[in-house]
Amino acid sequence: MAGPVLEVRDLSVRFETDDGTAQAVDGFSFSLGEREVLGIVGESGCGKSVTMLSLLRLLPATAVVTGSALFGGTDLLAASPARLRRIRGREISFVFQEPMTSLNPSFTVGRQIGEVLRRHLGLSRRDARARAVDLLDLVRIPAPASRVDEYPHQLSGGMRQRVMIAMALACDPKILIADEPTTALDVTIQAGILDLMRDIRDRLGTAIVLITHNLGVVADIADRVVVMYAGRKAEEAPVHELYDHPQHPYTIGLLGAIPRRGVERLREIPGLVPRLSEPLPYCAFAERCPRADSRSRSEVPPLEEVRPAHFVACFHPGSE
Numbered sequence: 456m457a458g459p460v461l462e463v464r465d466l467s468v469r470f471e472t473d474d475g476t477a478q479a480v481d482g483f484s485f486s487l488g489e490r491e492v493l494g495i496v497g498e499s500g501c502g503k504s505v506t507m508l509s510l511l512r513l514l515p516a517t518a519v520v521t522g523s524a525l526f527g528g529t530d531l532l533a534a535s536p537a538r539l540r541r542i543r544g545r546e547i548s549f550v551f552q553e554p555m556t557s558l559n560p561s562f563t564v565g566r567q568i569g570e571v572l573r574r575h576l577g578l579s580r581r582d583a584r585a586r587a588v589d590l591l592d593l594v595r596i597p598a599p600a601s602r603v604d605e606y607p608h609q610l611s612g613g614m615r616q617r618v619m620i621a622m623a624l625a626c627d628p629k630i631l632i633a634d635e636p637t638t639a640l641d642v643t644i645q646a647g648i649l650d651l652m653r654d655i656r657d658r659l660g661t662a663i664v665l666i667t668h669n670l671g672v673v674a675d676i677a678d679r680v681v682v683m684y685a686g687r688k689a690e691e692a693p694v695h696e697l698y699d700h701p702q703h704p705y706t707i708g709l710l711g712a713i714p715r716r717g718v719e720r721l722r723e724i725p726g727l728v729p730r731l732s733e734p735l736p737y738c739a740f741a742e743r744c745p746r747a748d749s750r751s752r753s754e755v756p757p758l759e760e761v762r763p764a765h766f767v768a769c770f771h772p773g774s775e
Contacts, residue, residue: 459486460629460662461510466522468502468509468686477731479505481686483522487630492656492663494673494694496709497683500728503666504552506683507632511543526630545575548623550633554615558607564591564618565603571625590621594651613644620651627659634666649676671713674698682706685729685739688758692765702761702772704744738770746771 468480480502487493495503508514510524510531524531526547529538543549551557559567568590569583578586584603591599594617607615616636623631633652637645653676655661665677673680673694680697682690682705690703701707711722726743729735738756741747750770758768 460489460526461487462523462525463506463510464523464525466506466509466524467520468505468514469519470517471519472517472732475732478735479518479686479731480509481735483683483686483688485681485688485691487662487664489662490656490660491679492652492665492677494665494667494677494680495683496667496670496673496680497689498668498709498728501683502686503668503683504634507549507634507664507666511547511549512539513549541575544571544623544628545626546628547630547632548626548628550616550619550623550631550636552635552638554612554619555607557619558615560607563604563606564610568603568618568622568625571622575626586625587621590625591618593624594618594621595647596621613640613647616640616644616648617651620648620655624655624659624661628661630662630664631655632664632666635668636665637667637669637672645672646675652676670698670709682709685735686731687739688766688768689740690765690767690769691758692762696762696765700762700765700774702765702767702774703740703769704746705740707774738768 464484466480466483470477470479483506497503505514509518509520514520520532522532531539565584565587568587569580572578572583572586588599588603591602596602596614596617610618637648640648649672652663656663665673667673677694680692680694681688682703684705690697690706697706698710701710708722708724714721724743729739729742736755737753738747738751741751744751756768756770758766760766761772
């Protein structure tokens, strides 16, 4: 059996600020298999995006990153700048949250896609433009031969998101990281984006990391899910196992907040996320957890396998 295409071990990210040190990610580990779609889920501020940005060393200089991230025999966190530039955009691509701010409003979408192709593959301007048309067609943008000469503001939100995906796929990467790719899109367009990502995995064999706060999104596409809370891994399981048998109280709370037909009021998780500027030598969810006891408030729960391929960091796991 082939090994993982990406293996991250004990990743920690802290930021030095005027108010002290903020621990954004704390000992986070995960692996990504070939052709796998891995969902990383959690509420805003839990460390999802910071985790993935740190792997490609896209964080500001105030970030202190430790751990390892093995990709094709290379530790991304220790690679030389030249090696990292070859990997970014070519072998590992990133689809950022907001396409309108990620795309340059001064250049056509074809030129922006072509820049990736010319930089990494050395294509001529003519060949890069032809390939850009093919990529727009791949991501199901209508009339790609004319859209290639349009500017970002001339496209809808869903089309701009597809352009971002086309840019990310330009060099046939091994890994595609998609950060909230369906945020601010209506449900019909969301479904189209998810169908597109599933098709990309099936046709191109690309492994995908899907970052989202929406468990309903990962249910439709992910093979495996990691739930993050306050920079730590709370739970990890195959997607159907997680939905059928959630073990961590935080995961149960997230599932209870998914809108359902016939449910007038969504369940809420009481309390607030802990301050990351303060040390957390105990369960980060303890102050919000109905199962917490003195042990939860004095020790960090280890990640343990409670069901086959189902791991949880909780002293009192179990479905409701």
